Amino acid sequence: MAMEARKREALETTADGAPVTKEHRVEAKDYDRIPKPHVPRALFAVDNDHPLGSPDHDHSGLSVLQQHVAFFDRNKDGIVYPWETFQGFRAIGFNFVLAFIGMLFINGSMSYATLESWIPSPLFPIYIKNIHKAIHGSDTGIYDHEGRFVPANFEQLFDKYARTHADRMSYKEIIAMTQGQRDAFDLFGWTANKLEWTATYWILGEKGYMSKDAIRAVYDGSVFEYLEKQHKHQQKLQ
Structure with a gap:
């Protein structure tokens, strides 16, 4: 009996001495359709x-993180310049001002980390092949450090923070998630995480929630392709 009790405890995901583990529970469950979910x-x-x-999303041999960025590489040369970031935001429906701000933040903060040289470039290019070097702290951990997608971490994100509905998150829950994922003394990561998720919710939120499917599609960039088609369709109707 003592051995059985210990086996049950070995699978426990909460600890009485750490209330935060009860506040953000993780279910000890199997994912019947994902083989080896902890493998990135x-x-x-x-x-x-x-x-x-x-479905119908072409990875083109790119990592999931690279796919997330590749939509903004408008001429498909492997480099995202500021004007391409601006064009990408406009293509998915951002107005001029928000597209310009997004361009400044993204290329301004991520370009240098992806460069092939120690010398900064005045053009602020983002090299897609090196985008893993621009991963900031205080993020969700769904991308690993090489830009792969970790299914178990994605599923656990909803276990921990989707408190109202299992398959969607409210803006309040998203902000709680950004708070819960903070690393100590990481001011840039805290700011970037909140700005990114606020912008994502602004684009994809519906009836007070952002769906699990939409959030997953953000990670591989397929949602941007969908939004561009939707925006073009709306423009034709005007």
């Missing part, structure tokens, strides 16, 4: 509802 996926953003990733 290089090419597909998979979850229990999408074991083969986003």
Whole structure:
């Protein structure tokens, strides 16, 4: 009996001495449609509802993180220049001002980390092949340090923070998530995380929530392709 009790405790995800583990619970469950969910996926953003990733989304041999950025590489040369970031934001429906601010923040903060040289470039390019070097702290951990997608971390994000509905998050829950993922003394990471998720919610939130499917599609960039098609369709109707 003592051994059985210890086996049960070995799977426990909460600790009485750490109330935060009860506040943000993780379910000790299997994912029946994801083989080896703790293995990072290089090419597909998979979850229990999408074991083969986003339908009709071409990974082109890029990592999931690279796919997230590749939409903004408008001429497909492997480099995202500020004007391409601006064009990408406009293509998915951002107005001029917000697209310009997004361009400044993204290329201004991420360019140098991805450069091939120690010498800064006045053009602020982002090299997609080196985008893993621009991963900031205080993030969700769904990308690993090489830019692969970790299915278990994605599923656990909803275990921890989707308190109202299991398959979507409210803005309040998203902000709680950004608070819970903070690293100590990481002012840039705290700021970037909140700005990124606020912008994402602003684009994808519906009826007070952002769906799990939409959030997953952000990670592999397929949501940007969808938004561009939607925006073009709306423009034709005007």
